[in-house]
Amino acid sequence: MSSDFEAYEQDVGTLTAEITNKIGRIPKLAGEEKTQLVLNVDKQLEEVRELLEQMDLEVREIPIQSRGMYNSRLKSYKQEMEKLEKDFKRSRIAYSDEVRNELLGDDGSSSESQRAHLLDNTERLERSSRRLEAGYQIAVETEQVGQEILTNLHSDREKIQRSRDRLRETDANLGKSSRILTGLLRRIIQNRVLVFILGAIILLTIVLAIYFNLRGH
Numbered sequence: 001m002s003s004d005f006e007a008y009e010q011d012v013g014t015l016t017a018e019i020t021n022k023i024g025r026i027p028k029l030a031g032e033e034k035t036q037l038v039l040n041v042d043k044q045l046e047e048v049r050e051l052l053e054q055m056d057l058e059v060r061e062i063p064i065q066s067r068g069m070y071n072s073r074l075k076s077y078k079q080e081m082e083k084l085e086k087d088f089k090r091s092r093i094a095y096s097d098e099v100r101n102e103l104l105g106d107d108g109s110s111s112e113s114q115r116a117h118l119l120d121n122t123e124r125l126e127r128s129s130r131r132l133e134a135g136y137q138i139a140v141e142t143e144q145v146g147q148e149i150l151t152n153l154h155s156d157r158e159k160i161q162r163s164r165d166r167l168r169e170t171d172a173n174l175g176k177s178s179r180i181l182t183g184l185l186r187r188i189i190q191n192r193v194l195v196f197i198l199g200a201i202i203l204l205t206i207v208l209a210i211y212f213n214l215r216g217h
Contacts, residue, residue, distance in 0.1 A: 005058045005070055012051050012077055019044050019084055026091040041088055048081055056140075064148055078133070 022041045029037060052074070059070045
């Protein structure tokens, strides 16, 4: 399971390096070449998002005792993704301003005002995105806690079942022991009755022998 995570991790590392390089090149290009590069970066960012989703699914399948390390690594990649998206948005805003100026002939002050407005909206979107991410993280952590509780309950259930089986086995053994002891006690009583009867017969025989001996004299 961890090998799949590491394979996704390598793909994410390769893509983020390429995206970082391309974002830095966007402001230096113009025309169709810049447009194609923007579309290419947007596509690669979507690939990174899909890889992060796959990594998130893999982490959920990793045993709980090893999950913390992978969660930390996944969190760092998500933070890097947020940074890339922020840099890309700024690069696209600059690119959009240049295209708008070429088409409409806006002056510098108007362009700066629009850019500031767009940046402000971008910051608001990023704050909303961070709040959504925090809510998602809480949901994931809640799910992990729920899984741990279910695992503990399952373990406790198995322990109770084993204890119940041992009690049943012990009860069966006690029943057998009770029957054996009852049989031994019955035999002891029978032996004692036989001893008393034999003793009585012997005593009676002795008494009769003495009686007939005295009577003969």
